[in-house]
């Protein structure tokens with residue numbers, strides 16, 4: 001792994017993921033989440049301060065050591081235990097049905113095989129548990145989607161494998177989740193990056 005990808009990209013990505021404008025999406029994503037939670041692509045833990053009191057323990061999956069370091073202050077300040085659970089959301093070293101909730105924000109775009117990750121989450125969340133997801137992805141407007149396809153190779157190189165053209169609803173559905181709630185719209189910013197999906201699935 002090159003210097004840019006290891007040291008520069010995580011800092012740039014974490015800064016891009018930090019605007020206050022994203023807080024509303026993050027807050028809605030973790031609303032009423034409780035019990036045992038797994039979050040893959042944990043990044044710098046930007047969702048952590050937004051989790052409700054009912055969370056009893058959170059298992060965080062994050063491959064980047066820079067991100068893990070940047071998360072440490074938030075982990076120290078959390079009101080529940082946060083455990084590092086591994087480096088790869090595509091292959092979770094945890095038993096079946098171990099969690100009440102899985103949370104993913106802006107990470108299915110980057111995980112190399114998002115279908116595999118969504119299936120792994122299906123395996124480790126108990127029946128009756130829930131997936132909460134916020135993601136950017138392929139826009140419904142053909143003009144924007146064309147730009148997303150053009151920009152995708154550059155985005156992947158500069159942003160640690162991030163794709164602009166993935167369809168989070170299809171990924172989640174194909175993994176066997178039953179979507180119960182979807183909210184999709186452009187959020188302020190350049191359109192190829194800002195068609196957001198927030199969903200809940202059982």
Ligand SMILES: C[S@@+](CC[C@H](N)C(=O)[O-])C[C@H]1O[C@@H](n2cnc3c(N)ncnc32)[C@H](O)[C@@H]1O
Nearest residue numbers: 017041042043046064088089105106107110111
């Ligand atoms: C755009 S960042 C989002 C971080 C965080 N979820 C947020 O909302 O700010 C994508 C994250 O996915 C992580 N990631 C990349 N490959 C992964 C994998 N195979 N398993 C789990 N996380 C991965 C990256 O290291 C990065 O922290």
